[in-house]
Amino acid sequence: MKKLNYLFCLIMITFSCKQKIEITKVEKEEVTKDIQSEKEITDPTATEVWEPEPKVISFNNNNVPSDAIVLFDGTDLKAWVSAKDSISPASWTVHPDKTMTVKPGSGDIQTKQNFGSIQLHLEWSAPDIIQGEGQGRGNSGVFFQNKYEVQILDSYQNRTYANGQATSIYKQHIPLANATKAPDQWQTYDIIFHQPEFDGEGNKTKSGTFTVIHNGVLVQDHVEILGTTEYIGPPKNPAHGKGPIKLQDHGNLVQYRNIWVREL
Known part of the structure; x- marks a missing residue:
């Protein structure tokens, strides 16, 4: 009986380690995909943000901002x-x-x-x-x-x-x-x-x-x-x-x- 329990524990540990390795591989693959997808952006306009447009500030003769x-x-x-x-x-x-x-x-x-x-x-x-x-x-x-x-x-x-x-x-x-x-x-x-x-x-x-x-x-x-x-x-x-x-x-x-x- 003790041998069976030992064998069962060994199987479970092996399965757990294998599962962790598989999860790690999946995570690495996802990171690799993210990096590859970033590298695939070749159009500079894809990362341009046009809105909201910052308000325009002017200055008077004393160099005071117009919104001051x-x-x-x-x-x-x-x-x-x-x-x-x-x-x-x-x-x-x-x-x-x-x-x-x-x-x-x-x-x-x-x-x-x-x-x-x-x-x-x-x-x-x-x-x-x-x-x-x-x-x-x-x-x-x-x-x-x-x-x-x-x-x-x-x-x-x-x-x-x-x-x-x-x-x-x-x-x-x-x-x-x-x-x-x-x-x-x-x-x-x-x-x-x-x-x-x-x-x-x-x-x-x-x-x-x-x-x-x-x-x-x-x-x-x-x-x-x-x-x-x-x-x-x-x-x-x-x-x-x-x-x-x-x-x-x-x-x-x-x-x-x-x-x-x-x-x-």
């Missing part, structure tokens, strides 16, 4: 309000050269309009007169949805903590490089922001991300936003929807010009 929402073109601050109450007019100083300067003590300003995921372009310059050091030199910031800050700071020959220098995702991500120009020159930020997602119970289901290009240099490469950019303590993740863009009054005479967004 202009937040500041040097004319006025009508797109902005005080962040203190979200109603009062923004009181920062607008100059004849189409720039604006932080008005120390007046508080942050924010957009009237709320935004989700966006492409943001802004240009800024550190104060003309260099004063202070570290975080006290040319400090401001641009906040997305009033919660997530990309740092603005005069980081030209000005050492501070690495996750708090210019273009850092404040206290979360250190820039890949310090591309800050001298204070007498204008800095350009081009930022891609993808907002976080939350379920119906307020739980975060997908983190937001930042990509930042500073003066043409990639300094944040699709980094994960861990939560709110807190000055003290760890990030928080309260559920929220769209929100305004905010510029920070940190008491320094930081200048801004040419600010626009494209909704993604």
